Amino acid sequence: MKLPVSITINGRLYEREVEPRQLLVHFIRDLGALTGTKVGCDTSQCGSCTVLLDGVSVKSCTCLAVQVDGADVTTIEGLATNGALHPLQESFWEKHGLQCGFCTPGMIFASHELIQHNPTPSAEEIRHALEGNMCRCTGYQNIVHAVQHAAEQMSGK
């Protein structure tokens, strides 16, 4: 059995028939062909698949495509505007907040959520907010610095 769903990703509408069990992350990657969103685990621990769902950061492996019928999703491919990087992307670059890059899209969206609620987070608040996103390369230090830098850039606007 397949069900029709309509999900807007990065401003483009995707109307597809899906199995009820299909995860949102697989909808994004397989049907949307947007592979910037990563699958790093199968227990919802790693946060690599974090996207914005109607403006809120969500691990896209924790919901089914059919659950989010009609939703508006932003993935890493949709974060820059007209080729200009988002301040979070710029800051991760500037502060060497990534190495292999696999966790980075998820880290950026988890950080995005934090800054929405707390425009001037302390290092400790950032570390707490990113508990649900794992990185094996950076030791998190430069990610924290990147998020702080981005928050400064964004509040300075």
Added chain:
Amino acid sequence: MATRIFGSGIRRREDPRLLTGTATYTDDITLPDMLHAAMLRSPYAHATITRIDTGKAAAAPGVVAVYTSADIEGALQPVPCAWLLPDSDLKVAGYPCIAKDVVRYTGDIVAVVVAENRYQAADALDLIEVDYEPLPTVSDPESAAKSGAPQLHSDIPGNQAFHWVVSGGDADTAFENAEVVVKERIRQQRLIPNAMEPRAAVAQYNQATGELTLWNTTQNPHIVRFLNSVVTGVPEDKCRVIAPEVGGGFGSKIPVYPGDFLTVFCAKTIGRPVKWTETRSEGYTATTHGRDHIQDVELAGTRDGKITGLRCTVHAGMGAYLSTAAPGIPTILHGLMLSGCYAIPAIKEDVYGIYTNTVPVEAYRGAGRPEATFMIERLVDLFATEIGMDPVDVRRKNFIPRFENGHDTVTGLTYDSGDYPAALTKALDHVGYAGLRKDQANALENNRYVGIGITSYVEICGLGPSQVAGAIGFQGGLWESAIVRFHPTGKVHVFIGASPHGQGEETTFAQIVADEIGVDPNDVKIFHGDTDTTPMGWGTYGSRTTAVGGAALALTVRKIRDKAKVIAAHLLEAAVADMEYENGTFFVKGSADKSKTIQDVALMAHLAWNMPEGVEAGLEASTFYDPPNFVFPYGTHVAVVEVDIETGQVNLTRYVALDDCGPQINPTIVAGQVHGGVVQGIGQALLEEAVYDENAQLISGSMLDYALPRADGLPDIEVLSTVTPSPHNPIGVKGIGEAGTIASTVTVYNAVMDALRPLGVKQVDMPFTPERVWRAIQEAKGS
């Protein structure tokens, strides 16, 4: 002098694609008509397979094929072990791609399903019927070595894969004459590497031409091509291996894996592209683990603090089969480093590599050196406590004095260069050591348990030369190669055999080229990770890619510089001997206006209208660089912890890492490597452990159950350095990828034990979970 690009912490060129989701990792690849494979893995750690029925699975929706061991007979050779350790009675067990008759660990592959999509492949796995007769299991290497233990391989008595000995000086006499002997039993618990990108393979085979393309999550695509030809029979000239973007490896993407060869087999047999991507939980029982030593160590010394000998026996768990590089890790990369930073006159170690019913063990960040550093640095602290000396003073008393060009250890190595006392002094000055000890004493008066851990380490990396590789049984070379090609407009393409996977070497390589020949680093494009377009390379591991690959690249650019100088001289109608070079410009000595830039020369070399006699057109060179020796980075790390004795919680309050990796090409990238390495080592000390139960079932078998470091609860690492060039390397660089991990585990361990010392706690196994620490405190109170 203008600011050198060598030494500048410029932003990484890799990042724009990674930050925008436009990079392509293996699992991101989708080919027309592509199928998906899934592996059925044994739920038993040791069992006889009495029946397999794949009928229902084969008939399931979307299923194209199901293969078992009978199907690969003759088509796939066993997975090779490529480090054949000499003089060790090495016994390599046959490692079939699909288990035949007997499974030997949970994770052993029993069957493969190929289906139209990943969901259908996973569904069909549940329909394969397998009957097992369970056999007795053993998961820890010491038990497995005992008589009467379950036997994994009928032709390998006592489960002993090898027995390797290193001996220098007369250790037994040192112990007979010792004034003081301290002993310790150390468990280097088994760890799971957990690169964030799960392993994957995509195979495309053209049945008409016999050509294979394999995209693979690997640290060494050329080794994959080489060993793939052995296992699948696809010759190297018809096999292209591509390591696209690779999301971390930490050693777990060095080996070749049964699942990858099976993916090739499926694509070849069916004639359609096949993708196989491990789930994370599958990876816990399918991708290699690290460490797993039981170490019995003793140190002999004098009452006044001189170390006179070190003796140890190590039981190293190898898993059910020998992974690609496994035998060299607890031996060559471990035992030869037991002298550490110290002039120890006598060392003897016996290493027993033991088969157990567990996932095969491979290199894991540091690979042998963290286990060696731990032994030495733990014993030095115990020795200091025993004789009532400050551990810093014991270290100073035994350090190898500063040396610039070679120091021979009793284990047979020649260290390159080092100033271990200076590193210690700088780190201690930075932390204010005397003040720290005062703070610690004050804290104790207020019933607060603060501990300080100090480690001086030296490690071996930059793996090469090849002659040594041959002597130690490594079934490959350890050189690296590069091709540098100038284009008419002076833009540069670099084709390099080394294959980084997150370390940022596209940036550092471009900096090397820019520094050597004065071009803008943005004018240099780096090609790597594709066996069809790059020259051979032996892989990124053992912190060797910058030291060996970077050196190959620098030498290649120097060849171009030499040729360019000849062309420039010709164009300027000057003698070559009268030419000088500076920052991208060749000029006639004493007349700077008579000059040609490297871009001018590149254009003229391509037009070739007016070349010097006997000089070929074009501006291109290549090098196969085989290093004369290893390199030996070193440093001092300091950790400060506070233990809550009511809960057993360890709080790491400060961490200082001083590392000397020689001249730093990009200090920002170096610091990033240190941060990540240190935190992985902290993970071993405080959090991580692969736990097997009495039936050799992996209890910590998912990311939910295995504790990885997270962002919270960690201090910022304070990064310091000293700079001692290596005389073994044309650009003086050592390595930095593993240093943090090599030093940090024992640094944190010693800090925690220092905090617990007033309570009488003598020994705690890692990781320091609150429960374990709390129990140790209660036991000490009770005794």
